[in-house]
Every structure is written in C-alpha cells, then in structure tokens.
Amino acid sequence: MDKPNVEVQTRTKKTPLFKKKVFWVAMLFFAMYVAVFLIPFPPVSHHGIEIGPQDTTFQLFGAPLKNTFFALFISTAIFSTIIIYLGTGIKKPGSTRAVLAEMIVTSIKSLTNSILGHEGTKYEVAVGTFFGYILISNLLGIVSSLFVPFYSLNQNFKMVIAPTTDLMVTAGFALSATFYFHTQYVRVKGLGKYLKHYISPYAFMLPINILEEVSRPLSLAVRLFGNLTGEHIVLEVIASLVAFVVPCIIMMLGLFTGSVQALVFTMLFMVYLQPGISAKGGH
16 A cells, blocks of 8 residues: 655745844944944044054053064964864864864865975974964954044054064064974985085076075065055055945955965965975975
8 A cells, every 4th residue: 555645845944134143243343334423533643554563552661562562462362272272172073173173184284285295294283383373463453454444443453453564573474484494404304415405506506596595585574564564554545535334345355365365475385395305305
C-alpha cells in the first residue's frame, strides 16, 4: 500500500527590521552624523589638516609625547588581546575561536608557502605577526575617522590615529623586516655566502647591490606611509566639505586600503626574504 505524499511547506519567518541589530547600529551612526547639524559644538580653531603625529597634553619627564606613542600602545594591546583570545580557543576544539584561529593559520600558511615554498613553514609566525600588527595599525585610524565631522570630539581622539601615518613608525617596521631577512640569510647560508652575494655576479656590482639593499627598507617605509597618509588626508578634506554620508564611503574604502597595504608590505617582506632562505640560492 502506497503511503500518501505529504507536502510539508516550511515558511521562513522574516525578522522585523527593527529587531535586527544591524538596523540599530546603522541608526546609531546615522544619529551621530545628523547630530552634527543639530548640536552646537563650541568653535574650535583650525590650523590646517593635521595628519600623523602631533603633540599631546601628556608629558613624560618633561618631554611632550606624540599621539603616535599612544596609537602604537593601543595597537599592541589590541593585537596581543586577539592573539591570546584565539590562542586559548585552540584548547576548545569546535569552538568559534578554534575555527577562527584555524582559518587564520591556514590562510597564513597558504600565503607563506605560495612565495617561500616548503621553507616557509618556519617563517609563518613572522609573516603573521607583520601582517596582523600592521593591519591593526592601519585600521586604527578608522576610530578617529568616525569623529571627523564632530570637530570638538575629534580633538580628543587624535591619540587613536593610525600610527602608520607617522613615517618613523613605518620606517621602524621596514628596518625590522630588513634586519630579519638579513639575519636569516646569514643563519641559513652562512656569513661567507652572505657577503659574497654583494659581489655577485661580478665584483663591480658591489655599489649597485648595496644601493638595492638600501632601497628596500626605504621602499617599504615610504609606500606604507604614503598610502595611509594620503587616505587620511582625503578623508579630512572631504569631511571638511561634506560632513554627512560621504565620509562613511571613504571610511569603507579605508578598510580596503588598510588591508591591502598590510598585505603588500607582508608580501614584499617575503619576496625579499626568499633568496636568503632558498636552497637554490640567488640574490
């Protein structure tokens, strides 16, 4: 005897818009930007566009501290918290933290192996550290960017700028990366081969090879600094002209720019590292 076909119709209930968290978050940002036209903030004197490090009211042993100092401190705290949070999640297989940590580790492993080959396994920590720390430093400027239309509030958020808008910070990243791949060259191939590569393939190439090595950290530092500073200058200019909606679009583009620049820096770091650790040699 055939069983009658029973059609089960499942209807998905649509959640009302006002019950969605995304809706209320959007309304919050909308209210913040509308308030700029309704709340009379006290006038603030402007001295042109301020991007990068400025003096703050904080002093250490009588010396004024730049807001870059606080921005780097905040970036370090955020990066350390994320590492600890994801690291402890590995002890709980199947948890959200464990899955997220596995995704990040797998992505870094894939990126590293695509450039460094099988030798890249030893350098995944260095690659992940450079990418993660620079990414957070780049995106930190979004916090202060939220308050750009609110000129009075914006003055209080100058310490949470993107630290990579300071050339000294990007130079520090570049010099750290340069020191790392030079020391790895010496560790893997020895001091003799390291010095010999400066006169390869001919001795008269010594000045050119030295110039190439000098240009690498300079290129890393200036590229990261220029792109991040340019992005924030565009945001400041547009916000001073149109303080409603348009800055939000620039901030969304800033998320993309900050991520791309962190990836570019990391990939160039690996490209410079690859000849020093490759078994095939090369300059």
